[in-house]
Amino acid sequence: MQLQGRLNHASLGAHRVSNARVLPSSRPVALSRRLQQQIVCASDAKFFVGGNWKANGTVSMVDQLCKDLTAGAKQFDPKNVDVVVAPTAVHLQQVKGALGAPYEVSAQDVWIKGPGAYTGEVPAEILKDMGITWTLTGHSERRAYCGETNEVVGQKTARALEADLNVIPCIGETLDQRNSGQLFEVLTAQVQALVDNIQDWSRIVVAYEPVWAIGTGVVATPEQAQEVHAFLRKLFTEKLGPQTASTLRIIYGGSVSDSNCKDLATQPDIDGFLVGGASLKSGAFLTIVGSHSVKA
Ligand SMILES: O=C(CO)COP(=O)(O)O
Numbered sequence: 001m002q003l004q005g006r007l008n009h010a011s012l013g014a015h016r017v018s019n020a021r022v023l024p025s026s027r028p029v030a031l032s033r034r035l036q037q038q039i040v041c042a043s044d045a046k047f048f049v050g051g052n053w054k055a056n057g058t059v060s061m062v063d064q065l066c067k068d069l070t071a072g073a074k075q076f077d078p079k080n081v082d083v084v085v086a087p088t089a090v091h092l093q094q095v096k097g098a099l100g101a102p103y104e105v106s107a108q109d110v111w112i113k114g115p116g117a118y119t120g121e122v123p124a125e126i127l128k129d130m131g132i133t134w135t136l137t138g139h140s141e142r143r144a145y146c147g148e149t150n151e152v153v154g155q156k157t158a159r160a161l162e163a164d165l166n167v168i169p170c171i172g173e174t175l176d177q178r179n180s181g182q183l184f185e186v187l188t189a190q191v192q193a194l195v196d197n198i199q200d201w202s203r204i205v206v207a208y209e210p211v212w213a214i215g216t217g218v219v220a221t222p223e224q225a226q227e228v229h230a231f232l233r234k235l236f237t238e239k240l241g242p243q244t245a246s247t248l249r250i251i252y253g254g255s256v257s258d259s260n261c262k263d264l265a266t267q268p269d270i271d272g273f274l275v276g277g278a279s280l281k282s283g284a285f286l287t288i289v290g291s292h293s294v295k296a
Pocket residue numbers: 052139209213214215216217253254255256274275276277278
């Protein structure tokens with residue numbers, strides 16, 4: 001199922017550029033004249049697929065999933081795609097032990113401070129010590145249920161980088177924000193908090209996950225997703241410069257499945273996926289991982 005209707009470009013001040021992609025221009029986010037004139041090139045960064053298992057799993061289910069993923073690893077070429085799975089914190093060690101290269105393992109969240117008297121939290125240093133190489137930050141479920149603000153997400157991201165983890169900060173708008181014309185304003189504020197806190201962008205993969213598409217079966221159309229990814233690439237170009245922006249991976253998440261992944265993967269500014277529900281089924285997940293081949 002796909003969300004009906006596209007952004008109202010007239011109200012967003014959109015304009016068409018010569019490669020026929022629709023990019024938002026001066027309203028509501030004022031981009032520089034130089035950037036408005038520039039056609040943003042698609043990135044040629046390595047494809048990236050993350051599986052966010054969220055708060056799911058039993059010891060036996062995790063065991064089976066790891067076995068199936070290990071058996072299926074020959075279905076993709078790790079030279080062309082990075083594959084990372086994010087189980088719950090209590091399953092991290094089990095997954096790390098069961099799943100070797102080419103897979104990497106990610107936490108779903110990280111503590112905002114270092115080790116110490118912080119009951120219940122998991123700091124980046126402890127993740128690193130366990131051989132965990134990635135963490136998500138700012139997933140919309142943490143923003144919604146745990147009250148994480150843009151500033152908190154920026155600080156958690158910086159903390160994880162400091163401890164030498166790679167980070168997948170998540171951003172995205174709610175349906176109300178989109179429908180009330182705040183899409184670009186919301187994304188710009190989320191991005192700004194990252195820009196304020198991150199020095200080294202080489203260890204960042206940004207996940208754009210529209211909240212209305214998460215777990216709903218309502219996937220953004222390839223055009224809707226591309227439109228936002230192109231906007232983000234342009235915004236990152238303005239904030240970080242063209243070199244960093246063109247190599248920064250911007251991945252899409254929200255109801256990605258084995259049946260819609262190929263159409264999304266063909267979009268020039270979509271560098272991969274963050275997959276929720278479908279990542280719990282090895283067959284579907286491996287098909288999504290394999291969609292990198294449409295980029296080749
Ligand atoms: O939140 C997501 C990944 O982080 C997306 O979840 P779904 O793929 O279940 O919609």
